[in-house]
Amino acid sequence: xxxxxxxxxxxxxxxxxxxxxxxxxxxxxxxxxxxxxxxxxxxxxxxxxxxxxxxxxxxxxxxxxxxxxxxxxxxxxxxxxxxxxxxxxxxxxxxxxxxxxxxxxxxxxxxxx
Amino acid sequence: xxxxxxxxxxxxxxxxxxxxxxxxxxxxxxxxxxxxxxxxxxxxxxxxxxxxxxxxxxxxxxxxxxxxxxxxxxxxxxxxxxxxxxxxxxxxxxxxxxxxxxxxxxxxxxxxxxxxxxxxxxxxxxx
Numbered sequence: 200x201x202x203x204x205x206x207x208x209x210x211x212x213x214x215x216x217x218x219x220x221x222x223x224x225x226x227x228x229x230x231x232x233x234x235x236x237x238x239x240x241x242x243x244x245x246x247x248x249x250x251x252x253x254x255x256x257x258x259x260x261x262x263x264x265x266x267x268x269x270x271x272x273x274x275x276x277x278x279x280x281x282x283x284x285x286x287x288x289x290x291x292x293x294x295x296x297x298x299x300x301x302x303x304x305x306x307x308x309x310x311x312x
Numbered sequence: 313x314x315x316x317x318x319x320x321x322x323x324x325x326x327x328x329x330x331x332x333x334x335x336x337x338x339x340x341x342x343x344x345x346x347x348x349x350x351x352x353x354x355x356x357x358x359x360x361x362x363x364x365x366x367x368x369x370x371x372x373x374x375x376x377x378x379x380x381x382x383x384x385x386x387x388x389x390x391x392x393x394x395x396x397x398x399x400x401x402x403x404x405x406x407x408x409x410x411x412x413x414x415x416x417x418x419x420x421x422x423x424x425x426x427x428x429x430x431x432x433x434x435x436x437x438x439x
Contacts, residue, residue: 232420248410248429251358260427292359296414296424298378300376303359 200294201225205304212312217281220307222293227273230297237297240269240278242289243306253278285311305307314338316411316430324405324437330398333430334411334430341387341394342367347414349426350385350396354407362433364415401437408432 202225212218228237236256239285241249251260253269256276280287288311293304334348341348347366363375365385376405377385384397394412398405411430415423 214385230422235421236424237424237430241426247427248412248432250429251427254423254425259344295424296422299374301414301424301426302362303361305358 200299200300201228201302203295203302203304205293205307206292207307208305209308209310210237211310212283213312215282216284218283218287220291220309222271222276222278222304224274224276224295226298227274228295228297229309236272236276237295238269238271238276239294239296241292241294242287242290243267243292279305280309283309313364314413314428316413316428318409318411320424320433322436324435325439326402326437327400329374329415330401330407330435330437331397332433332435333393334395335393337392339345339413341374342389344368345416347416347419347424348385348394349412349414351410351412351426352407353410354405357407360400362396364414383402403432403437406435406437408434422435
């Protein structure tokens with residue numbers, strides 16, 4: 200199975216500051232024929248299921264604020280929150296959808312400093 | 313807007329069968345462009361994909377190796393829902409269980425992220 204490794208496990212950032220979460224896959228999730236990276240990011244708030252934020256590594260889901268951005272290619276990816284808001288406190292997960300079984304990172308807990 | 317509504321018991325005895333149902337609104341379990349999935353989440357295993365069912369002229373299932381000998385996912389076209397059965401459960405099967413939809417591929421472009429998700433069912437395996 201493809202292993203997704205996120206760093207850090209937890210992160211404390213001041214309101215209005217930038218938060219950066221990294222995700223590394225054990226194999227490339229770049230589809231060479233269409234140049235799409237099969238990588239999604241989710242946010243999970245307490246008591247809720249994960250919610251899709253970003254797919255194809257960098258495309259924001261409809262309704263997701265533009266302070267969220269995704270980048271990277273191949274095996275290394277980053278989720279950036281440009282200006283942290285209080286409602287962004289959550290656990291964030293990356294997930295690859297190139298290989299079966301689909302696999303998730305272990306999660307990064309984001310808190311307010 | 314697609315919505316998934318889960319139902320089923322939250323308490324299961326060891327060695328018995330865990331059974332959950334996911335009712336679909338806004339889409340069809342028989343759609344030939346999506347898959348219907350079960351995923352669980354626990355502190356020890358994180359988010360773990362368990363399996364899926366999907367229709368492509370006939371019904372198919374794929375299951376995770378970790379549960380393959382114990383799992384069944386079935387569609388119910390009359391009720392537009394799908395179900396999860398996990399046999400011979402142990403306390404290690406205690407987790408939050410989610411159903412989720414994933415779209416499939418169009419040509420060589422695949423939309424296989426999970427969206428939406430059901431609300432989740434906390435299942436505890438205990439005597």
